[in-house]
Amino acid sequence: MQRESMEYDVLIVGGGPAGLAAAIRLKQLAAANGQECGVCLIEKGSEIGAHILSGAVMDPKALTELIPDWKEQGAPLNAPVSEDRFFILSEDGGWQVPNGLLPGCFHNEGNYVISLGNVCRWLGQQAENLGVEIYPGFAGAEVLYNEDGSVKGVATGDMGRLKDGSEGPAFQLGMELHAKYTLFAEGCRGHLGKQVQAKFNLASDADPQVYGIGIKELWEIKPEKHQTGLVVHTGGWPMDNDTYGGGFLYHMEDNLVSVGFVVGLGYDNPHLSPYEEMQRFKTHPKIREFLEGGKRVSYGARAITAGGLQSLPKLTFPGGVLIGDDAGFLNASRIKGSHCAIKSGSLAAEACFEALAAERSFDELTAYPEKFKASWLYEELYKARNFKPWMSKGLHWGGFMFGVDQKLFGGKAPWTLHHSGPDHLKLKKAKDCTPIAYPKPDGVLTFDRLSSVFLSNTNHEEDEPCHLQLKDAAVPIQVNLAQYDAPEQRYCPAGVYEILREADGSNPRLQINAQNCVHCKTCDIKDPTQNITWVVPQGGEGPNYPNM
Template structure:
């Protein structure tokens, strides 16, 4: 069945802070620009998950009267704590010794999902056409090889790849320019990087997996506006990672754990490390008598400035975390995403007023190079490479780099791909994790239930294998099937016959929370994440 096509000035793929900021800024600059934004989640904000502490600098540039307009930035940071945990105790670092990146005065503890819903309302009020529940499944090219838009995914395709009675073909959305704002490890952004060689001269991107829970706790345990970060236990000293614990709203705590995906021990499970973290004597007291409300997980692009790809190509650009603008040292990315969306919109508004349609938007990287965002990322460029060398050496060198040298060290360290770091299972010690108690610690399936994740079972699996033999012949044989542990949603499972023979990989795709960790960490890069039907996946409400 032939696909219908719609024409726009600008097509935006992704309804996160970057895509929405670009749409808003375009309309602010020229109300006559026809802007279409598609979002794979069932609604704006449904797939948004972040810590989150937000620096309002970019939002203030985009919408100066955001307070008067009712933006949901309600909890200003009142206190910073940074603690190095040992197994039974810990040491809090005096604030006077903390680098600036860990000082949050003037920032806000937020639900980024709620902020993006509010941004969506602002965009619609300006005339942006927003279509949630439509996933960008395919990049479209014109006769000259420039990007001319995207096609949304077909609906109603069965597991066998054949149309069912409910079949509806996707729609082609054509634009003079197309912006890709899919978030971390974007499915289409990854393809564009390969087609246009956007990573030539850039370091590989490096990532973390962030796992988060939202809790309602007892009032006497709540310290509204308190921001706490930890490093150390339960992770080994050679493994990059740490926790966040943010008090906001009415007795709410956002608690999460980040593990750098460059870890080497295939027995490590980020999910179990997070559950174990909550049992620490300095942490568990916050949650006693509380109730877990929600759960989710998301990969985090952490490579920084030296891992940014070329941002532009004929007919479009990468923005937000599709490019990797997050500042890992500050544990913040929403302000960077908004700023990148604004900069590309300003470049676009200029280009649309000329005959240079679908040329490369050279003004966008130029604006970035001259922005405060570039200066911020340049200062932070060595954070992740230093921290990847181990907790204590990394902390020492980050202190020297950021505090003594002010981020102006005469060197730039480099990143390497996370999937290449995994050692053989036989070279690493197994890790024994305690069973969950169902009160403070939990299993994967009960956690996924709280994410409201749903996928229609009768559809092609959106977790594809380049070679179906690799999971058993390579991953299981050499690495003890690490996909069973790095996935925070129980998607990958090794099943056997009753006598323990005939191992095979079972993919429980209906559990997938779209974190993309498998696409990143698989040691043979055999797993490719593609979009399922539009509107499917998690439905995060206050994450």
């Protein structure tokens, strides 16, 4: 059976801030120059914003460059930051770092507390108004190549296949989308971006990429406890001083608060559970005081690409580019990525339009990395480049040295630190690590995984091929369980992976509850043998995040 195909000038895979910014910028340039430019954007979520999860405090700099009158156009940036608080926590106390001692990256004057999902929904409307063809519910499942090896576009996934891969009664073949240039904007650990990086060896001159997992809840709190624009960040407890992690609490409008916790995926104790650490974090007096008497309304989780400048891969290849967090444009020291994503998408769009205007196609957009190198985005990431390497050396020493880096050298120290290796190689054997006893959830402030996944509105068809694929079905028991006590049971924030046994404890086996998956990609990143591969399920499936 032959797949149908459609032709465009530019194809964008992913409807996050990077992809939407690129689409908007392309149409702006086409209109300004009196030219036509066919732009198609596909998004695996059921709608734009459905899979978007971020803190988020947004620096509006890149948005202002892209759409100068965003405020008049009704962009949902409605909660300007009113106050910054940064705490170093102990188990039952802690101290607030005076704002005058904080490096500039921790100051949020002029920024906004937002729902990035709602900002993306608004950006999607702007893109459609400019003539961008947006197709939500279509997952990019396969990269297509020309005979010369350049990227030709992508194919969307088939719909209606049964668990064994056969064609069900509602089967529909995927569609081929061809373009002169394809922009990959899938977010952290993009399924196709990962393949493109491997095929073109894009990361050969970069440090290993390092990641974090962010786990977030949205709460409606009592009005008397709410302060619109208050931004709280924490370091320290519940992490030990040698494990990277930190919490946040952001006051949005309408008595809503985003509360979350980020754990660096370079942790070494396989008994650690980022989900449980997030639940413990909420019990701290500094956090509990805001949440008590409130109601949890949503939940989600997402990996973030945190390696910074020295982990950026080569951005271009014949026929396409990587943008946003598919490449790793995130400033970990500022705990911000949306402005980086918007800027990278805009820069790539400018390089792409120049090539189209010159009637070029399928070549490398070398102007894109050149524009990046000359931009404020490069300067910002350069100043932040030593943050993650310093913090990997521990909270106290790393925090002190990063403070020296920023306060004494202004981020321009005459050295660049490097990442020691990929996150999946950092786990120690379970027998060499101390188990962690996590308290049971109380159902009021702390919750179990399944009730959390319910709030993410996650849905997958049960009778479809599993999108969490094992290269070797024996590895989870023979290696992961035997050596690491099956860490996938704990690093997954959605209860996807379970070790089941007979009543007498014998015959352990791995069960994959793929229906629970919130598409965070942590398993693809942290699995110690890299035996798990995350691929796209049917388009439109996964979480449906409101206001996240």
